[in-house]
Amino acid sequence: MYHLLLSAPREYHIIMENPFFLFVHSLLRYGVLLLVAWAGIVHLRGYLLQRPILNGDRALAIAAMVVCHIQLVIGLILYISNFEIYKNMNGEVGRFWKMEHLGTMVIAIILVTVGRMMSKRAKEERIKQRHIAIFYLIALVLILWAIPWPYTAIGHGRGWL
Numbered sequence: 001m002y003h004l005l006l007s008a009p010r011e012y013h014i015i016m017e018n019p020f021f022l023f024v025h026s027l028l029r030y031g032v033l034l035l036v037a038w039a040g041i042v043h044l045r046g047y048l049l050q051r052p053i054l055n056g057d058r059a060l061a062i063a064a065m066v067v068c069h070i071q072l073v074i075g076l077i078l079y080i081s082n083f084e085i086y087k088n089m090n091g092e093v094g095r096f097w098k099m100e101h102l103g104t105m106v107i108a109i110i111l112v113t114v115g116r117m118m119s120k121r122a123k124e125e126r127i128k129q130r131h132i133a134i135f136y137l138i139a140l141v142l143i144l145w146a147i148p149w150p151y152t153a154i155g156h157g158r159g160w161l
Contacts, residue, residue, distance in 0.1 A: 022078065025074045028071050036136050040132065040140055052125050053125055067108045068113075069113075075105060092153075096154045101146050101148065104145065104146035108142040115134065
């Protein structure tokens, strides 16, 4: 896959040349990762130790969900504004951007939202924490997998921001 990126036409490398949205989207990924991981771990710890949910824990879960939705909106703006370039992509690079990255991130954000909503509707504290811990940590794994990290073939040359 590494050779595909290096031999790809120039437009693949400038796919997201909207500097503001690209920077915000790239920077916000660290906020998403931090908040989703933190909320998932805090609620897993609360579940395992059978502790009640504190207001800060609840606020953390909500903040993680909000940041995920903001990230999704920015990602969709980038996708729509560069749709012609995406449409012309083929092979592994095209599959990654058109299906794997977009689809996995949408699924991960749906999991975060469902986890938060199920937690909100649950009656018992342990069940509330279990829902957030499970859904957020599964979403975290999906997000980590779908990010085009600089050390991967797809993310090669993209940088950490």
